[in-house]
Amino acid sequence: MKLELRGITKRFGALVANDHINLVVNSGEIHALLGENGAGKSTLMNVLYGLYTADEGDIVLDGVVHRFKGPGDAMAAGIGMVHQHFMLIPVFTVAENVVLGHEPTGILDTLDLDTARKLVREISDRFGFEIDPDALVEDLPVGAQQRVEIIKALARDAKVLVLDEPTAVLTPQETDELMGIMKGLAKAGTSIVFITHKLREVQAVADRITVIRLGAVVGEAKPTDSAATLATMMVGRAVDLSVTKKTPKRGEAGLSVTGLTVIGDRNNKVVDDVSFEVHAGEVLAIAGVQGNGQTELAEALVGLRTPSAGSIHLGKIDITHSSVREVIDAGVGYIPEDRSKDGLVGDFTIAENFMINRSYGPPFAKGLTIDFANRERIAAELIDAYDVRTPSQVTLAKKLSGGNQQKVVVARELSRELNLLIASQPTRGVDVGSIEFIHDRIIATREAGKPVVIISTELDEVTTLADRIAVMYRGRIVGIVDAKTSRETLGRMMAGATV
Amino acid sequence: MSDGTETPVVGRGAAVIREIMSGGAARALLSVVAGFVIGAIFMVFSSEEFLAAAQYLTSRPADALGAAWTAIAEGYSALFRGSIYNYTAGSFEASIRPMTETLRFAGPLIASGLGVALAFRVGLFNIGASGQLLFGALWATWISTRVELPWGVHLVVAVLVAILGAAAYGAVVGFLKARTGAHEVIVTIMLNYIAAGILTFFFRTPELLREVDGGGTPKSDAPAESAQLPLLLGPEFTLHAGFILAIVGVVVYWWLMERSTIGFRFRMVGHNADAARTAGINVERTFVLAMAVSGAFVGLAAANQALGVRAGLTPDIDGTIGFDAITVALLGSSTAPGVLLAGLLFGAFKAGAPQMQVIGLSPEITGVVQGFIVLFIAAPPLVRAIFRLPPPQKTTVIADWWQKLTTKGDPK
Numbered sequence: 001m002k003l004e005l006r007g008i009t010k011r012f013g014a015l016v017a018n019d020h021i022n023l024v025v026n027s028g029e030i031h032a033l034l035g036e037n038g039a040g041k042s043t044l045m046n047v048l049y050g051l052y053t054a055d056e057g058d059i060v061l062d063g064v065v066h067r068f069k070g071p072g073d074a075m076a077a078g079i080g081m082v083h084q085h086f087m088l089i090p091v092f093t094v095a096e097n098v099v100l101g102h103e104p105t106g107i108l109d110t111l112d113l114d115t116a117r118k119l120v121r122e123i124s125d126r127f128g129f130e131i132d133p134d135a136l137v138e139d140l141p142v143g144a145q146q147r148v149e150i151i152k153a154l155a156r157d158a159k160v161l162v163l164d165e166p167t168a169v170l171t172p173q174e175t176d177e178l179m180g181i182m183k184g185l186a187k188a189g190t191s192i193v194f195i196t197h198k199l200r201e202v203q204a205v206a207d208r209i210t211v212i213r214l215g216a217v218v219g220e221a222k223p224t225d226s227a228a229t230l231a232t233m234m235v236g237r238a239v240d241l242s243v244t245k246k247t248p249k250r251g252e253a254g255l256s257v258t259g260l261t262v263i264g265d266r267n268n269k270v271v272d273d274v275s276f277e278v279h280a281g282e283v284l285a286i287a288g289v290q291g292n293g294q295t296e297l298a299e300a301l302v303g304l305r306t307p308s309a310g311s312i313h314l315g316k317i318d319i320t321h322s323s324v325r326e327v328i329d330a331g332v333g334y335i336p337e338d339r340s341k342d343g344l345v346g347d348f349t350i351a352e353n354f355m356i357n358r359s360y361g362p363p364f365a366k367g368l369t370i371d372f373a374n375r376e377r378i379a380a381e382l383i384d385a386y387d388v389r390t391p392s393q394v395t396l397a398k399k400l401s402g403g404n405q406q407k408v409v410v411a412r413e414l415s416r417e418l419n420l421l422i423a424s425q426p427t428r429g430v431d432v433g434s435i436e437f438i439h440d441r442i443i444a445t446r447e448a449g450k451p452v453v454i455i456s457t458e459l460d461e462v463t464t465l466a467d468r469i470a471v472m473y474r475g476r477i478v479g480i481v482d483a484k485t486s487r488e489t490l491g492r493m494m495a496g497a498t499v
Numbered sequence: 500m501s502d503g504t505e506t507p508v509v510g511r512g513a514a515v516i517r518e519i520m521s522g523g524a525a526r527a528l529l530s531v532v533a534g535f536v537i538g539a540i541f542m543v544f545s546s547e548e549f550l551a552a553a554q555y556l557t558s559r560p561a562d563a564l565g566a567a568w569t570a571i572a573e574g575y576s577a578l579f580r581g582s583i584y585n586y587t588a589g590s591f592e593a594s595i596r597p598m599t600e601t602l603r604f605a606g607p608l609i610a611s612g613l614g615v616a617l618a619f620r621v622g623l624f625n626i627g628a629s630g631q632l633l634f635g636a637l638w639a640t641w642i643s644t645r646v647e648l649p650w651g652v653h654l655v656v657a658v659l660v661a662i663l664g665a666a667a668y669g670a671v672v673g674f675l676k677a678r679t680g681a682h683e684v685i686v687t688i689m690l691n692y693i694a695a696g697i698l699t700f701f702f703r704t705p706e707l708l709r710e711v712d713g714g715g716t717p718k719s720d721a722p723a724e725s726a727q728l729p730l731l732l733g734p735e736f737t738l739h740a741g742f743i744l745a746i747v748g749v750v751v752y753w754w755l756m757e758r759s760t761i762g763f764r765f766r767m768v769g770h771n772a773d774a775a776r777t778a779g780i781n782v783e784r785t786f787v788l789a790m791a792v793s794g795a796f797v798g799l800a801a802a803n804q805a806l807g808v809r810a811g812l813t814p815d816i817d818g819t820i821g822f823d824a825i826t827v828a829l830l831g832s833s834t835a836p837g838v839l840l841a842g843l844l845f846g847a848f849k850a851g852a853p854q855m856q857v858i859g860l861s862p863e864i865t866g867v868v869q870g871f872i873v874l875f876i877a878a879p880p881l882v883r884a885i886f887r888l889p890p891p892q893k894t895t896v897i898a899d900w901w902q903k904l905t906t907k908g909d910p911k
Contacts, residue, residue, distance in 0.1 A: 304777065325779030334777070342777040347770045356767055357778035365760045 001062055001078055001159035001191055002027050003048075008057035010043055017043040019216040020057070025160065030182055030192045032206035032223075034199075034234055037402055037429040040215040041195045045162050048193075049081045050074035061160070080153025081162040084169075086145050090138035095120050097137055098152050123151050127184050142289065143174035150181065154190075161185065162193045167201055171289050172459065172491030179205045197234070199227045235432045243439050246447060248467050251280030252315070254451030255301075255420050260310035262293075262300045270296040272475035273310070278420075278451040283442070285454040285466030285483075289494050293475035294455045295337060298424045301453070302334045303327040314420060328357050331419035335409055335426050337455070339402075343409040346398030350390055351379035353397050354412050378415075386411035387437060403434030410438055414445060421445050424455040439465060459487060526876060527830055527837065531844070534872035539571045541864050546570035574860050581854025582847035592735050597850055599738040605846025606742040606807075607632075607800035607820050612827030612838045613752045614669075614796035618683075619833045620756060621789040622769035627672060627687025629821020630694035631794040635665030635801030636816055637698050640708055643722030643806055653725040657806055658744070662798030668694065669794020670787055677783035683790070691821065699814040710811050719812045728807045741803035745842070748799045753835035755792070765789050797824070826873040845869060 003025040010018040017040045025031040035041045046052045048059060050068030058065045061077055068074045071081075088097050095116040104115040120133035129147045137145060146166060153161055163182070167175045182192055182205055196202060202209055202223065209221040211233045218233050231239050255278040264270030271293045278284045286294050299305040301312060303324040311320045319327055328334075336342035344353050355364035355375060363374050379393040386407045390400060397405060406426070413421070423442060427435040442465060446452050456462050462469055466483040471493040478493045543549050549566035556563050580587065582601045588594040611628045618625035639661035642648075648656055672690065675681045701708040702717035710720045728739040756762040767775040768785045776782050804816045827845055831837030848869055852862035 302777075323779070323781070324776065325781070328779045336777055341771075342773050345767055345771045345774050348767070352763070355763075356774065359760045359763050359767075368759050368761060370758060370760055370763060 003079075003160045003191055003193075004058075004060035005044070005048065006058045006060060008044060008047055008054045008059075010040075010047055010052055011055050017215050018047065018054070019214075021212065021215075021217055023210055023217070025191045025193055027159075027191055028186050028189045029207045030186050030194055030205055032194045032196060032202045032209045033212065034196060034202055034209055034221070034230065035212040036197055036234055036431050038431070039212050039234075041212060042164060043215075044212070045081065045164060045193065045195060048074065048162065049079060075156050075158070078157060078159035079162065080150075080156060080158025080160070082146065082149040082153060082164065082166060084165045086149055088137045088145060088148060091136065093134050093136055094131055094140075094148050094151075095133040097148060098133075098155050102156065119155055120151060123154050127181060127188075129181070141174075142169045142291070143171070143177060146170070146178065147181070150185075154185075158190070160191045160193065162195070164195045165197075166194070167196065167198065168457070169290050171494040172487060173495055174289075175201065199230050199234075202230065203227065231432070239432050240436065243443055243464050245443055248446075249281045249449065251449060253277045254280045254315060255453065256311075256313040257301070258311050258313075260297070260300060260312065261308050262296050262305055263308045264296055270475050271300060271307075274472075274475075274477050275310075276470055276477060276480060278453055280451050281446055281449045282467045283446050283452040283454055283465050284480075285456060285462040285469045286472055287456065287459065287462045287469050287490060287494065288472035290457045292472045294457075294472050295424070296475075297472070298334070298337070298422055298453075298455050301327075301422055302332060325360075331417055333413035333416060333418045333421045335406075335413055335421075335423040337424035337428065339405055339409050340398070344397045344405055346396065348397055349394045350383065350388065350397055350400070350408055351375050351393040353408055354379050354382055354415075357412070358416070382411040382415055385415075386441075401431065402429040403431040406430050406438060407434060410441055414441055418445065418450050420451050420453070422453045422455070425457065426454065427456075427458070427461060459490060462490075463487075524832070524837070527832060527841075530830070530872045530875035533875050534868045535575075537871045538864055538868035539574070541867055542570045542574035542860060543567040545860060545864075573858055574855060574864070577854045577858045577860065578847075578851040578865070580851075582851030596736060597854075599732060599736045600850040601843065601847045602742045603738045603807075603846075604849040605842045606745040607803040608823055608827050608845050608849075609745040609839055609842030610748050610799035610803060611797045611820050611824035612831060612842050613748050613835075614665075614793045614798075614800070615824045616828035616831060616833035616838050617752065617756070617765070617796060618789060618793040619828055620762075620769050621765045621785065621793075622772065623676075623786065623789065623793075624684045625669070625672070625687060625790070625793050626684050626825065627669070627690050627821070628797045628800070628824040629817045630687065630691035631665040631668045631797040632801045632804065632817045632821060633691075633694040633698045633814075634668035635661040635663075635794075635798040636805035636812070637694075637701055637708075638664035639802055639805040640719050640722065640812055641701075643726035644708065644720040647723070648725065650725045653723065654728070654806070657722070657726040658728075658799075658802045661802040661805060662795050665798030665801050666791045666795040669797065670791035672794075673787035673790030676790075677786045695814060695817075702812070702814055713811075717814050721809060721811050722806050726806055727809065728802070739803075739807045741799075741807040744799045744802060746839075748796055749835050749839050752796065752838070756835070761788075800824070823869075826869060829873050829876050 005021060005023040008018050008021045009016065021044055033041050033044070043052065047054045050071045050073050059068065060066070066077050068077070089100065092100070095113055098120050099116040104112040106112040117133040120131060123129070124131040129151065131144060131147055131151065137148060140148065146169070150161070166178060170178060179201070182194065186192055194206060206223045209223060209230070211218045211221055211230070213234060213236055221230055221233060257277070258275050260271055260274045261269055262271035274297060276284065286297065288294055296305060300307050303319070303322050303326065307320060311318060313319065314330055314332065317330060319330060322330070340346060345356060348356070358364050362371070363378060364371055376393065382388070383390060383393055388407045388411065389404050397408060400408070410426070421442070426438055426442065430438065442452060442454065454462070454465050463483060468480055469483055469485065469490065470480040471478045471490060473494060473496040478496065478498055481489070546566060546569070549563060549570055552562040552566045580597060582597050585594045585597050611632060614631070615625050615628055639657045642653070642657040642660050668690065672683050672686050675686050676683050699717045702719050703709055708719045710718050728741045730736065731738045731740060731742070756766065764775070764780055764785060767778070767780060768782055772782050800820060804820070805812060823845055827838055827841045830844070831839070831841035848865035852865045855864065856862045
């Protein structure tokens with residue numbers, strides 16, 4: 001099926017999220033939609049999927065103009081979507097999930113699961129998905145869950161399949177498998193819109209590429225174009241994502257973690273007997289596919305979770321059972337992975353956000369009163385030093401772009417006297433310009449002789465920043481290796497293989 | 500993403516509160532205007548002249564319109580005479596008495612409104628102002644009727660005990676929420692019943708607080724003269740120092756919420772409890788402290804009610820203050836000046852309602868106006884929350900207009 005978007009415009013108040021976007025996806029084509037976070041990719045796809053109504057423009061399928069009032073209309077017209085966050089019910093089987101919403105029924109309206117199973121098996125066999133229709137979704141690895149999502153779309157006769165950042169949750173090997181699947185689907189005639197910001201993947205799988213920036217189409221590109229060309233189109237200027245690092249001056253052990261075990265929300269061991277050391281002047285990156293205990297490990301390190309066993313030492317001080325405030329006062333800087341949830345108070349001004357973890361004493365407080373003069377001065381300095389692009393320091397944090405929000409968090413954490421920096425997904429959802437800046441700052445912290453822990457699911461980021469890499473899988477550290485280790489080896493470790 | 504929900508304390512409720520509060524002065528003002536318009540409609544339809552003229556509306560519409568206008572004008576001028584300035588009164592004292600009555604009614608409304616407002620700012624629905632008021636009033640009455648202290652000291656102790664009693668009762672709510680995750684709405688409502696029961700029990704039991712020569716009905720003695728809030732304008736007027744307490748409360752509230760680091764942390768927890776936790780704030784402890792301080796402000800209202808009277812107290816001394824406090828906080832957007840103004844407005848309604856009755860209008864019309872004002876303020880986000888609708892994507896005409904009015908120069 002040929003999909004055409006003609007002049008799609010979507011405004012949110014004064015913001016133009018999509019500005020007269022034209023896009024043509026031919027039948028059986030893998031069309032990559034490349035753009036930075038916040039460029040308007042997801043808005044465009046939500047328009048296509050009927051979640052938003054376009055202010056202007058038409059959606060044309062095989063020459064017929066469609067108006068979608070909701071996802072139901074879009075599905076009926078043959079559009080399927082695999083969201084970044086899966087829309088599956090974990091305690092249902094694959095077959096049950098696939099038919100949910102359009103269940104085949106037998107006499108007296110009973111659920112006809114046999115038909116459902118047959119449907120799953122048929123699609124799975126046709127494309128080599130290797131999915132058991134009776135497996136519970138919660139027991140499947142993430143890559144397989146994603147395939148269930150694809151089956152779900154195909155079961156409804158999707159002719160156009162939209163994949164929204166599908167590789168964010170996958171290991172490198174699973175990513176390769178997904179690309180194989182995409183090619184197979186395209187060969188069978190399905191049109192695929194592949195939304196991503198990862199150049200490597202675009203080059204590997206796309207037939208054509210449309211680049212969008214700030215809500216508008218910048219142009220088309222070919223997969224044979226170099227990564228530098230694509231990056232320049234995406235960002236609007238030449239970018240340099242390499243980081244120059246001096247050779248590490250390893251000092252004393254700044255952070256020692258021994259036998260750390262954390263029980264998670266579902267009463268399982270989410271961090272299982274983890275031990276490592278980070279030395280002064282060293283970056284240890286904790287790599288792994290999302291959801292393998294990295295988040296909980298970081299939260300345990302900063303006192304947000306209580307470990308059930310093991311110990312955490314900052315230098316000589318035992319901080320295993322310290323409160324968050326004690327950990328902060330001990331000089332641990334923490335950049336949380338979800339800045340809008342944990343890192344910032346969106347309805348506070350930038351200046352207020354600079355003081356949220358230092359509201360008890362100087363420099364932000366005088367006795368019980370906020371020291372407004374000091375806060376204004378410090379905020380002005382930090383906004384300047386960390387290049388936060390904002391109309392003023394009393395702008396609400398939620399009004400800033402992702403990159404600028406992250407710079408506020410980074411500025412707050414790095415402007416204190418630190419003994420350890422823990423940065424979790426420090427550049428997630430951040431524009432390329434800000435990535436460069438934040439990486440430089442993290443390396444500057446290392447160069448200043450502080451121990452640094454980076455937790456990241458982006459292999460590129462891990463290999464750029466790290467001196468050593470610890471790979472986590474199912475709550476355990478599979479191994480700690482040198483930063484020069486190959487992507488293939490790291491990928492195998494991320495899937496659980498020991499070195 | 501962490502589901503670090505050790506205590507399921509912050510959820511949709513906090514988001515709804517935030518949205519209601521974000522309406523600002525423009526929405527408050529428009530809601531008041533709309534409330535008055537609806538009140539006018541009620542007045543028109545309770546006017547016999549209008550209903551009579553409406554019978555022949557088509558032949559002489561001017562009659563009906565005239566009658567409608569007369570009804571509205573008479574109704575609201577009665578409200579004005581009863582609450583601000585009685586231009587028909589014979590003496591100066593009598594003509595300004597309505598104003599002093601408004602202030603007297605406004606005192607406890609402002610104080611308890613501050614309490615509810617503080618909880619709102621921390622993301623909590625304090626529906627328990629009534630219970631906190633009763634509990635504070637109970638111990639203040641104990642001091643004022645059962646304890647003998649020297650002049651000056653007696654009143655100060657009684658007021659402090661009212662504040663502490665209400666604060667303790669509020670803290671219980673925070674403690675239960677922090678410890679067990681119990682929702683504060685349920686807890687406060689239940690504690691309201693418990694407080695009313697305890698108070699009645701005390702007022703009924705001779706060994707406790709029942710008036711010395713009392714009969715079977717629960718009633719206390721009048722507070723000792725040394726523990727009464729002094730009259731501000733002499734014996735001609737009933738306005739007493741309770742209003743001063745409320746004004747002091749407004750100033751303290753402003754300092755606490757806008758200037759102090761304690762209020763900063765309160766607001767932080769109210770806006771984003773996860774970020775507050777990550778920033779080293781003990782969110783659970785903040786809930787307990789916030790509910791205690793919230794109760795302390797309600798305690799000022801308790802002092803008003805228990806020590807501002809010259810007669811014995813009955814168990815219904817809270818009247819409708821506990822719930823009016825919620826409306827005051829909502830209309831005042833939980834800011835100090837907002838609560839002050841809203842308290843004065845609703846105080847005026849209370850003071851003016853009897854005058855409306857004098858001219859034959861139902862005094863409940865002020866209640867209807869009050870209700871609609873709050874409905875207009877709270878309804879848009881509440882309706883969205885109930886039906887799980889997405890937030891509005893387009894800015895409204897009014898919001899645009901307000902934005903233009905309030906931003907100087909280029910809004911970028």
